[in-house]
Amino acid sequence: DNVWPNEATDELEKMLFEQQNPFESSLATFAVPCSASGLAIGRGFGAEWIRNAYHDMATADVQAGTGGIDASIVFEKDRPENPGAGFQETLDFFRPRYTTRSSLADLFAMGAVFGVGGCSNGNIILPYRAGRVDATGPGPSGVPEPQEDLATHTAKFVRQGFNTTEMIALVACGHTVGGVHGVDFPEIVPNPQPPPVTGPFGNDNTVFFDTTTSNFDNQVAKEFVANISQNPLAFGHNETTRSDFRIFNADGGDMISRMAESLDFFSQTCATLLERMINTVPPSVKLTDVLQPLPVKPRKWSIDVNADKTLTVSLTLRIVDTLLGGGIQALVKPVSRTGAALPATSPVVIGNISTSTCDYPNCGPSFVYLDYSINIPAEQGISSFTVDITDGSGKTTTYNNGGAGFPLSDVVQPQMSLSTQTTKTVNGVTLQQLNVTAAVYNADQYTNISLIVPQPSNFSATISPWVAEVAPMKASGKIAGTNYTLYTGSWLASDESAPQHPFDVLATGPQGSASSTFNSWGDVPFVL
Numbered sequence: 001d002n003v004w005p006n007e008a009t010d011e012l013e014k015m016l017f018e019q020q021n022p023f024e025s026s027l028a029t030f031a032v033p034c035s036a037s038g039l040a041i042g043r044g045f046g047a048e049w050i051r052n053a054y055h056d057m058a059t060a061d062v063q064a065g066t067g068g069i070d071a072s073i074v075f076e077k078d079r080p081e082n083p084g085a086g087f088q089e090t091l092d093f094f095r096p097r098y099t100t101r102s103s104l105a106d107l108f109a110m111g112a113v114f115g116v117g118g119c120s121n122g123n124i125i126l127p128y129r130a131g132r133v134d135a136t137g138p139g140p141s142g143v144p145e146p147q148e149d150l151a152t153h154t155a156k157f158v159r160q161g162f163n164t165t166e167m168i169a170l171v172a173c174g175h176t177v178g179g180v181h182g183v184d185f186p187e188i189v190p191n192p193q194p195p196p197v198t199g200p201f202g203n204d205n206t207v208f209f210d211t212t213t214s215n216f217d218n219q220v221a222k223e224f225v226a227n228i229s230q231n232p233l234a235f236g237h238n239e240t241t242r243s244d245f246r247i248f249n250a251d252g253g254d255m256i257s258r259m260a261e262s263l264d265f266f267s268q269t270c271a272t273l274l275e276r277m278i279n280t281v282p283p284s285v286k287l288t289d290v291l292q293p294l295p296v297k298p299r300k301w302s303i304d305v306n307a308d309k310t311l312t313v314s315l316t317l318r319i320v321d322t323l324l325g326g327g328i329q330a331l332v333k334p335v336s337r338t339g340a341a342l343p344a345t346s347p348v349v350i351g352n353i354s355t356s357t358c359d360y361p362n363c364g365p366s367f368v369y370l371d372y373s374i375n376i377p378a379e380q381g382i383s384s385f386t387v388d389i390t391d392g393s394g395k396t397t398t399y400n401n402g403g404a405g406f407p408l409s410d411v412v413q414p415q416m417s418l419s420t421q422t423t424k425t426v427n428g429v430t431l432q433q434l435n436v437t438a439a440v441y442n443a444d445q446y447t448n449i450s451l452i453v454p455q456p457s458n459f460s461a462t463i464s465p466w467v468a469e470v471a472p473m474k475a476s477g478k479i480a481g482t483n484y485t486l487y488t489g490s491w492l493a494s495d496e497s498a499p500q501h502p503f504d505v506l507a508t509g510p511q512g513s514a515s516s517t518f519n520s521w522g523d524v525p526f527v528l
């Protein structure tokens with residue numbers, strides 16, 4: 001069932017498995033190594049992303065079927081139960097990847113996967129499912145706080161779906177990285193006077209939970225059991241806020257001892273519980289299957305209609321490198337609009353192979369990116385293609401995307417070289433403008449052709465549901481000798497903070513519709 005395209009998973013699959021790809025910066029890199037960070041001394045992205053996911057989930061009520069990982073944390077950052085810069089820093093980090101195909105809740109869950117993967121050096125890779133739905137406002141409060149008593153904590157974890165043993169384990173799993181920041185919890189970690197200011201981002205005066213703060217390992221449990229722990233929530237000077245001490249002893253110390261005894265047991269327990277944590281969603285939310293990397297994935301493509309009555313299909317394929325077995329023989333076999341086989345095309349080799357490896361071990365395969373430039377008579381066109389890969393041993397395998405080939409429609413295609421992005425000043429406010437020219441095949445079949453740019457429904461909210469802003473497109477001429485007509489339309493942002501959300505071109509009519517979706521602004525030339 002792992003076929004392309006899949007609007008629910010394609011974006012997230014890319015962010016999850018492709019690190020250091022040729023097109024976009026990697027997300028996981030920021031949690032690898034776990035100690036590296038562009039944040040204040042004592043802060044790390046990996047720890048922040050794990051804590052962010054927990055605090056987002058921690059207001060869930062599994063009996064009532066409410067809350068869970070829904071990004072409601074972005075509306076709850078000012079609450080006393082959510083102190084610290086970590087939640088804002090996590091939001092700032094993931095928000096640029098928030099789209100109609102990647103909810104912030106899914107990104108926050110992925111952040112936890114990266115945090116655990118990066119900090120365990122690939123030892124624990126949480127299986128990742130997509131489909132979480134973003135909240136539109138704050139939910140109830142109820143994140144556990146360190147000064148609360150054990151009965152309160154136990155009840156809060158039951159509300160979240162975790163029994164006492166699981167509570168002990170989940171807290172140990174969370175508190176194996178990072179620590180308590182004096183700037184956030186001066187009552188737990190007193191700040192020295194005057195405060196130390198070292199490094200460009202300052203020092204937030206952190207006392208770590210264990211001596212291997214950058215390792216997702218059972219050291220936190222070992223040091224607790226051995227009574228040599230520096231964990232401020234276990235042995236801090238302030239007895240009221242020793243929540244880890246009370247929780248780790250909630251079953252008489254049994255679970256924390258077992259976690260201390262075996263790294264394997266610790267890791268397996270954490271993998272299970274953290275997976276449950278990121279998959280805590282209301283029953284109305286259906287998560288997808290665990291994402292698996294596609295062996296062959298069209299990663300980028302565009303189709304230009306040329307004056308000489310041909311089409312140029314520019315295609316970048318992403319291929320799991322083991323399929324190639326050291327070779328680069330991967331032939332694209334296009335199929336015409338009517339289903340006829342067209343000549344096979346080899347990749348444009350020189351200078352166009354790039355490889356991508358994951359930032360931490362075991363996160364997924366390495367990929368090779370191959371570029372193709374495929375020329376097809378405009379009247380024949382393209383509807384799909386298959387890929388024949390010949391590996392190092394000479395064996396050829398056809399990849400047909402689960403049977404039907406990789407669909408690639410040439411019916412509606414933005415012509416990037418004829419399109420521009422620019423800015424327009426309206427009443428002293430600089431707004432982005434997108435001018436798109438698209439080629440439409442047999443345009444007389446359609447009654448409406450439009451440019452669609454999803455935008456937030458509420459620009460002053462931290463996040464809000466996307467609404468499709470629709471700009472009509474008008475015919476601007478035929479391409480001589482072809483059945484293509486050019487259509488042009490302009491979208492002007494309604495707010496200066498408008499995100500450059502990927503855009504669609506949609507043609508609709510009584511006989512059906514055709515579209516080109518999720519086109520990147522990065523492919524549209526910028527003009528002043």
Ligand code: HEM
Pocket residue numbers: 042043044047048050051054083084086144145146147153170171173174175177178179180181182184185243247
């Ligand atoms: C009774 C339950 C819990 C309490 C009272 C608690 C309390 C705290 C406190 C006070 C901090 C210091 C935060 C700061 O200084 O900004 C902290 C940090 C942290 N917590 Fe918890 N926690 C609990 C459960 C959990 C759970 C279940 C997880 C994840 C599975 C988790 C993950 C983390 C992480 C990763 C940090 C380090 C953050 C950083 O270094 O930036 N916590 N916790």
